[in-house]
Amino acid sequence: NAGVTQTPKFQVLKTGQSMTLQCAQDMNHNSMYWYRQDPGMGLRLIYYSASEGTTDKGEVPNGYNVSRLNKREFSLRLESAAPSQTSVYFCASSERRPLHNTIYFGEGSWLTVV
Amino acid sequence: AQRVTQPEKLLSVFKGAPVELKCNYSYSGSPELFWYVQYSRQRLQLLLRHISRESIKGFTADLNKGETSFHLKKPFAQEEDSAMYYCALSPGGSEKLVFGKGTKLTVNP
Numbered sequence: 001n002a003g004v005t006q007t008p009k010f011q012v013l014k015t016g017q018s019m020t021l022q023c024a025q026d027m028n029h030n031s032m033y034w035y036r037q038d039p040g041m042g043l044r045l046i047y048y049s050a051s052e053g054t055t056d057k058g059e060v061p062n063g064y065n066v067s068r069l070n071k072r073e074f075s076l077r078l079e080s081a082a083p084s085q086t087s088v089y090f091c092a093s094s095e096r097r098p099l100h101n102t103i104y105f106g107e108g109s110w111l112t113v114v
Numbered sequence: 115a116q117r118v119t120q121p122e123k124l125l126s127v128f129k130g131a132p133v134e135l136k137c138n139y140s141y142s143g144s145p146e147l148f149w150y151v152q153y154s155r156q157r158l159q160l161l162l163r164h165i166s167r168e169s170i171k172g173f174t175a176d177l178n179k180g181e182t183s184f185h186l187k188k189p190f191a192q193e194e195d196s197a198m199y200y201c202a203l204s205p206g207g208s209e210k211l212v213f214g215k216g217t218k219l220t221v222n223p
Contacts, residue, residue, distance in 0.1 A: 033210070035213075040123065040215060041215060042120075042200060042213045042214055042215035042216045043158075043200065043213040043216075044213075045210055045211075045212075048210055058210065090157075090158065092158075102160045103160070103211060105157045105158040105159070106157060107156075107157045108157065
């Protein structure tokens with residue numbers, strides 16, 4: 001049981017390049033999330049998906065797009081990377097109500113934009 | 115708007131000493147509150163949630179609605195407790211969690 005798996009783990013991009021972070025969960029969860037973690041800022045929600053086929057903006061969506069490909073997979077795309085997007089990105093999944101279920105996090109993807 | 119405040123970025127204690135990590139929240143409704151922990155080189159994981167009123171690894175947290183606080187406490191800190199701790203709020207049972215900025219706890223030998 002792998003839980004939440006995200007790839008790649010490390011990536012260096014040049015300003016203006018594009019890339020997609022992949023995320024998959026094997027727990028049959030409805031909800032999936034993308035957070036970014038920055039020093040002194042905690043975790044901030046970029047986008048989330050409450051169910052297959054739906055996506056909604058979080059706190060810091062600018063510069064990102066997402067795709068909920070199916071129930072298992074939720075990808076995050078940077079169309080034109082900027083140095084401000086240097087961060088650690090976490091994918092997560094949960095059942096619909098965090099009250100009754102836990103949010104499970106991936107191991108993180110370290111992205112550097114130069 | 116919902117907000118979670120963790121006033122201490124860094125907290126350092128000695129092994130065996132009591133530790134309290136502070137968390138205050140701002141939310142007009144009935145909040146669901148959680149503590150998450152991230153050990154070095156590991157993924158973020160749930161430590162405890164207020165609804166369960168549980169004690170995990172010796173940690174407890176009590177929701178104080180009057181003070182809008184959810185402080186995390188442990189009577190005797192251990193070196194393995196050194197980690198990053200995040201307080202989080204789920205507004206009205208929403209799917210989304212709002213996180214505080216985190217407190218880095220260091221337990222010195």
